[in-house]
Amino acid sequence: MKTVKRVVILGSTGSIGRMALEVISKHRDEFSVVGLAAGSNVDLIEQQAKTFHPEIVGVADEKAARELGTRLGRKIEVCAGQDGVAAVAAHDSSDFVLSAMVGFSGLLPTLRAIERGKVIGLANKETLVVAGSVVTEKAREHGARILPVDSEHSAIFQCIGGYEGSQVKRIILTASGGPFMGKTGEDLKNVSPEQALRHPKWSMGRKISIDSSTLMNKGLEVIEASHLFGLDAESIAVVIHPQSIVHSLVEFVDGTLLAQMSHPDMKGPIAYALSYPRRLNDTVPRLELETIGALTFHKPDAETFPCLGFAYGALKAGGTMPAVLNAANEILVNAFLERRIDFTGIPGIIKRVMDRHDARRADTLDAVIEADRWAREKANEYIGKR
Amino acid sequence: MKTVKRVVILGSTGSIGRMALEVISKHRDEFSVVGLAAGSNVDLIEQQAKTFHPEIVGVADEKAARELGTRLGRKIEVCAGQDGVAAVAAHDSSDFVLSAMVGFSGLLPTLRAIERGKVIGLANKETLVVAGSVVTEKAREHGARILPVDSEHSAIFQCIGGYEGSQVKRIILTASGGPFMGKTGEDLKNVSPEQALRHPKWSMGRKISIDSSTLMNKGLEVIEASHLFGLDAESIAVVIHPQSIVHSLVEFVDGTLLAQMSHPDMKGPIAYALSYPRRLNDTVPRLELETIGALTFHKPDAETFPCLGFAYGALKAGGTMPAVLNAANEILVNAFLERRIDFTGIPGIIKRVMDRHDARRADTLDAVIEADRWAREKANEYIGKR
Numbered sequence: 001m002k003t004v005k006r007v008v009i010l011g012s013t014g015s016i017g018r019m020a021l022e023v024i025s026k027h028r029d030e031f032s033v034v035g036l037a038a039g040s041n042v043d044l045i046e047q048q049a050k051t052f053h054p055e056i057v058g059v060a061d062e063k064a065a066r067e068l069g070t071r072l073g074r075k076i077e078v079c080a081g082q083d084g085v086a087a088v089a090a091h092d093s094s095d096f097v098l099s100a101m102v103g104f105s106g107l108l109p110t111l112r113a114i115e116r117g118k119v120i121g122l123a124n125k126e127t128l129v130v131a132g133s134v135v136t137e138k139a140r141e142h143g144a145r146i147l148p149v150d151s152e153h154s155a156i157f158q159c160i161g162g163y164e165g166s167q168v169k170r171i172i173l174t175a176s177g178g179p180f181m182g183k184t185g186e187d188l189k190n191v192s193p194e195q196a197l198r199h200p201k202w203s204m205g206r207k208i209s210i211d212s213s214t215l216m217n218k219g220l221e222v223i224e225a226s227h228l229f230g231l232d233a234e235s236i237a238v239v240i241h242p243q244s245i246v247h248s249l250v251e252f253v254d255g256t257l258l259a260q261m262s263h264p265d266m267k268g269p270i271a272y273a274l275s276y277p278r279r280l281n282d283t284v285p286r287l288e289l290e291t292i293g294a295l296t297f298h299k300p301d302a303e304t305f306p307c308l309g310f311a312y313g314a315l316k317a318g319g320t321m322p323a324v325l326n327a328a329n330e331i332l333v334n335a336f337l338e339r340r341i342d343f344t345g346i347p348g349i350i351k352r353v354m355d356r357h358d359a360r361r362a363d364t365l366d367a368v369i370e371a372d373r374w375a376r377e378k379a380n381e382y383i384g385k386r
Numbered sequence: 387m388k389t390v391k392r393v394v395i396l397g398s399t400g401s402i403g404r405m406a407l408e409v410i411s412k413h414r415d416e417f418s419v420v421g422l423a424a425g426s427n428v429d430l431i432e433q434q435a436k437t438f439h440p441e442i443v444g445v446a447d448e449k450a451a452r453e454l455g456t457r458l459g460r461k462i463e464v465c466a467g468q469d470g471v472a473a474v475a476a477h478d479s480s481d482f483v484l485s486a487m488v489g490f491s492g493l494l495p496t497l498r499a500i501e502r503g504k505v506i507g508l509a510n511k512e513t514l515v516v517a518g519s520v521v522t523e524k525a526r527e528h529g530a531r532i533l534p535v536d537s538e539h540s541a542i543f544q545c546i547g548g549y550e551g552s553q554v555k556r557i558i559l560t561a562s563g564g565p566f567m568g569k570t571g572e573d574l575k576n577v578s579p580e581q582a583l584r585h586p587k588w589s590m591g592r593k594i595s596i597d598s599s600t601l602m603n604k605g606l607e608v609i610e611a612s613h614l615f616g617l618d619a620e621s622i623a624v625v626i627h628p629q630s631i632v633h634s635l636v637e638f639v640d641g642t643l644l645a646q647m648s649h650p651d652m653k654g655p656i657a658y659a660l661s662y663p664r665r666l667n668d669t670v671p672r673l674e675l676e677t678i679g680a681l682t683f684h685k686p687d688a689e690t691f692p693c694l695g696f697a698y699g700a701l702k703a704g705g706t707m708p709a710v711l712n713a714a715n716e717i718l719v720n721a722f723l724e725r726r727i728d729f730t731g732i733p734g735i736i737k738r739v740m741d742r743h744d745a746r747r748a749d750t751l752d753a754v755i756e757a758d759r760w761a762r763e764k765a766n767e768y769i770g771k772r
Contacts, residue, residue, distance in 0.1 A: 159644065162548020167665050172675065239675050249647070255670035256654060257647040258545065261635070268642060279553050284641035289558065289625050294680035 006093055007274065008035035008118075010085065010109050011100035013044045015205045016123045016149065016270060020098050021048060023271045027280055037088040037101070037109065040064040046071050058088035060105070082108065089113040096274065098149070099124045102207050103330050104372055107131055111365070114144040121273035123149035125224040126330075130323035131368045132227035147273040148228055152221055154269030155247035155260035156229060163252070171229060172249040172257070173221055174241040175300065176264075178213040181242065185304050191343045193336060204266075210333045214346055215300060219311020220329075223322050226315055233315045238308060239297045245287070246295060262287055306347045310354060319359035320371035327375035328353040335383050349382045392479055393660065394421035394504075396471065396495050397486035399430045401591045402509045402535065402656060406484050407434060409657045413666055423474040423487070423495065426450040432457050444474035446491070468494065475499040482660065484535070485510045488593050489716050490758055493517055497751070500530040507659035509535035511610040512716075516709035517754045518613035532614065533659040538607050539614055540655030541633035541646035546615070549638070557615060558635040558643070559607055560627040561686065562650075564599040567628065571690050577729045579722060590652075596719045600732055601686060605697020606715075609708050612701055619701045624694060625683045631673070632681060648673055692733045696740060705745035706757035713761035714739040721769050735768045 007024065011017045017038070024031045033052035038045045040061035049057050049072055057072070058079045059065035065080030072078060079087045082105075089097055089109035097113040098121040099106055106124030111131075113120055115138060122128070127135055139146055148154050152173045160168060179198050180188060196213040197206060204212070211217035222236050244264040249257045262268050262284050271283040302309050307329075314325040332346045341349070353375055362368050393410065397403045403424070410417045419438035424431045426447035435443050435458055443458070444465045445451035451466030458464060465473045468491075475483060475495035483499040484507040485492055492510030497517075499506055501524060508514065513521055525532055534540050538559045546554060565584050566574060582599040583592060590598070597603035608622050630650040635643045648654050648670045657669040688695050693715075700711040718732045727735070739761050748754050 158642065241675075246645075249675075251672065252665050253667045254654065254657060254665035255648055255668060255672055256544065256658070256665070257673055259632075259645045259647055261643040261645055262641055268640065271640060272642070279638050279640035279642070281639045282641060286637065286641055287643055289627075289635075289683035290685050292683070294682045296680045297675035297678070299676050 004029070005031050005274070006034045006095045007031050008037075008088055008091055008094040008097045008113070009033065009100065010037045010089055010098065010106065010113075011102065011124070012036040012048055013038040013041040014100055014102060016100035016266065017098070019267050020100065020121075020270050020274065021052065023267055023274060023280070023283065024052070027275075030280075031274065034094045035088040035091045037085040039101075042067050042071070049076055055093065056088050056091050058084035058086075060085050085109045086112045090116050092116075094118060096121060098270075098273070099127060100149070102205060104130060104327065107135075111135065111138060114138050114146075115142055117142045117144050120144055120146045121149045121270070122146050123270075125150060125220050126326055128224045128227040129220050129326045130372060131362065131365065132223070132322070133363050134365055134368065136227055137363075146228065147276055148224075149269050149273045150221060150224065151264070151266060151269045152248040153225060153228055154272055156225065156250055158260045158272065159248070159250040159258035160229070165230065167252050168229070168231075168235075169251045169253045170235040170237060171225060171231065172237045172239055172251060173218060173225065174244070174246050174248050174297075175215065175218040175238055176212070176244045177240045177242050177300075178215065180213055180305075181240065181301075183304065185344065188304065188343050193339065196336070196343060206337065207330070207333055210336065210346075211329070214307045214343075215305040216307035216311065216329055216346070218300075219308045219314075220326065222308075222311055223315050233312050238300055240300050241295065241297050243292065243295055245292055307350065310347065310350055314354065317359045318362075320362045320367060321354065321357060321359040323362060323368050323371040324354060324357045324359075324375040325350065327372040328379040331376050331379035331383070335379075341383055345383075349379055352382055353378045390415070391417050391660070392420045392481045393417050394423075394474055394477055394480040394483045394499070395419065395486065396423045396475055396484060396492065396499075397488065397510070398422040398434055399424040399427040400486055400488060402486035402652060403484070405653050406486065406656050406660065407438065409653055409660060409666070409669065410438070413661075416666075417660065420480045421474040421477045423471040425487075428453050428457070435462055441479065442474050442477050444470035444472075446471050471495045472498045476502050478502075480504060482507060484656075484659070485513060486535070488591060490516060490713065493521075497521065497524060500524050500532075501528055503528045503530050506530055506532045507535050507656070508532050508614075509656075511536060511606050512712055514610045514613040515606050515712045516758060517748065517751065518609065518708070519749050520751055520754060522613055523749070533662055534610075534614055535655050535659045536607060536610065537650070537652060537655045538634040539611060540658055542611065542615060542636055544646045544658065545634070545636040545644040551616065553638050554615070554617075554621075555637045555639045556621040556623060557611060557617060558623045558625055558637060559604060559611065560625055560630070560632050560634050560683075561601065561604040562598070562630045563626045563628050563686075564601065564603075566599055566691075567626065567687075569690065571730065574690065574729050579725065582722070582729060592723065593716070593719055596722065596732075597715070600693045600729075601691040602693035602697065602715055602732075604686075605694045605700075606712065608694075608697050609701050619698050624686055626686050627681065627683050629678065629681055631678055693736065696733065696736055700740065703745045704748075706748045706753060707740065707743060707745040709748060709754050709757040710740060710743045710745075710761040711736065713758040714765040717762050717765035717769070721765075727769055731769075735765055738768055739764045
């Protein structure tokens with residue numbers, strides 16, 4: 001008899017959360033959904049609750065939570081606010097918590113799940129970017145395993161497989177290059193949010209789409225990878241691979257590379273984390289190599305897309321610097337989407353905020369939260385001055 | 387303290403044998419050479435013996451063995467003939483036997499090593515092609531592990547890694563396409579042995595170079611893979627990949643591919659088998675993806691290169707048919723190298739020999755040897771008639 005895996009999804013109405021529920025709905029004999037948490041999309045979370053019958057639902061927005069409670073009646077426990085989301089994350093009866101909330105807000109609920117020793121499917125990269133030391137230390141302490149859900153980190157994880165970490169020389173993250181690959185700094189001055197959101201290969205949420213267009217997404221992934229796989233900045237390379245077929249590679253000490261490949265479809269890595277160590281049948285369509293044309297690889301344009309370099313800089317500086325990078329970036333992406341700054345203002349202001357920050361130790365949550373708060377304030381201040 | 391692995395090399399003067407000794411000479415603290423066997427190249431085997439100080443040396447050619455015995459004096463035991471080679475294969479003090487003799491002649495000594503429960507590094511694909519059932523059964527019986535040395539099978543083996551066989555949907559062997567890729571049947575009528583020996587990507591022995599130019603090499607690899615990985619013909623695909631960077635791929639049940647990549651250099655897979663499960667440092671030069679241009683993949687031209695289809699046919703027919711395919715091919719490659727037949731005579735006569743053969747059970751060595759003898763006779767008969 002199969003064991004049913006009991007799943008909680010944090011961020012169930014987002015892009016990753018919805019795809020996870022799609023995977024689960026095809027494998028109802030292997031998974032049950034015991035908890036859902038989301039921000040404020042009452043209609044969608046109501047529909048999800050009625051389809052998957054969780055024991056508990058958390059809604060960050062208090063008004064939305066009340067509305068949902070009315071609609072669902074007494075059958076399902078509805079919790080409100082950040083505490084409500086945290087209650088879902090820590091819910092007793094789950095085996096697996098998919099952490100797929102956007103940005104810094106995903107950190108605290110993910111920590112709650114880690115403290116309960118859950119297996120974590122980590123799609124929220126900010127959790128490791130801003131609080132990598134705290135999170136990995138807590139995971140060790142509570143025996144919580146963290147499985148990557150980002151396609152690149154899942155690829156690395158799959159390539160390392162059963163091989164010992166000491167056999168890994170470096171990892172190579174692939175990047176599609178985003179919608180502005182080949183453009184010059186001059187070209188980028190007047191790009192609109194609509195252009196930046198139009199990712200050539202992956203269908204993703206708004207925040208991550210903008211991050212892809214600046215290459216900050218790849219930068220955050222470099223920092224995330226350093227925590228997931230215990231590697232320093234020198235052992236993590238980035239290569240542009242416009243076809244998004246090779247999702248990342250591992251270089252072993254003998255000079256061999258292993259690469260993970262598939263059609264670009266987030267259901268692949270989501271399903272792999274959900275069903276690990278097994279694989280679910282036919283998660284993504286078969287890749288017929290004869291049909292994909294040429295696979296190409298080239299160096300990132302560090303000058304036109306400085307965010308990648310900022311992330312390497314933050315990783316090397318260590319301590320609170322990655323939290324500052326991330327917080328400033330969240331503020332600036334939002335400002336760009338609201339047309340308060342232009343596209344080049346994102347790296348421009350991030351650099352100014354980082355230059356003003358002296359990295360401190362980031363081994364407590366308070367230190368990280370304080371750095372995050374400071375960076376948001378500084379970024380807003382510089383936006384106001386433009 | 388490191389354990390020193392005690393190695394026997396069957397076929398030490400051939401291309402694979404020499405590269406294996408090159409690998410070992412860079413890692414003298416990890417390996418000692420306890421036995422060498424070769425055909426008749428007295429000068430080279432003398433030099434190898436004086437460099438690596440084996441306990442025993444076998445030389446297939448009896449006259450060459452006597453000459454070597456005189457040259458080496460009493461320090462090293464020299465054995466003559468097929469029995470001498472078998473004695474090296476079965477030598478007590480080895481842990482690992484590299485089976486790298488060319489063609490059918492590699493089968494018996496490899497079986498001797500298997501019967502002694504050695505770990506086998508198998509470069510001699512004919513061993514599994516002609517006697518796959520006998521060999522895998524004996525390996526199971528005597529607890530002899532068979533590690534692949536062919537670059538494609540090593541790639542598959544590395545990609546499967548610690549994953550369960552049930553998670554593998556199919557494997558995809560890559561083929562460079564050989565020197566005649568893109569040519570028509572008409573073009574091939576007048577190609578010379580020199581042209582056929584000029585492989586674009588790999589530096590290899592003569593027999594395997596001709597087999598690459600006919601795609602028979604890939605066909606033999608398909609049969610070899612079916613035994614090594616327990617897969618049927620439908621679960622083994624072949625794709626042409628002219629750059630020879632991706633050495634083969636595994637498709638898992640979820641639609642994911644893992645690929646093994648490196649510069650084309652046989653030292654990679656040789657070293658991997660020698661040092662398995664560890665990897666030796668810097669066996670092949672680092673592959674910088676930015677420098678390799680485009681990776682392309684396309685379907686093999688089954689009409690112009692019918693040998694690949696013959697091999698699939700032999701695998702599906704089973705029993706003694708693969709032994710017949712292999713024996714006829716050995717005779718015909720030799721006849722082509724001696725300019726007794728033209729290039730298209732290789733597939734032409736193989737087809738005629740196979741058409742005349744009724745496959746029988748191949749679960750005894752005698753059945754295999756008889757099929758091999760019969761096919762050689764038939765092939766020679768058809769050569770004579772041209």
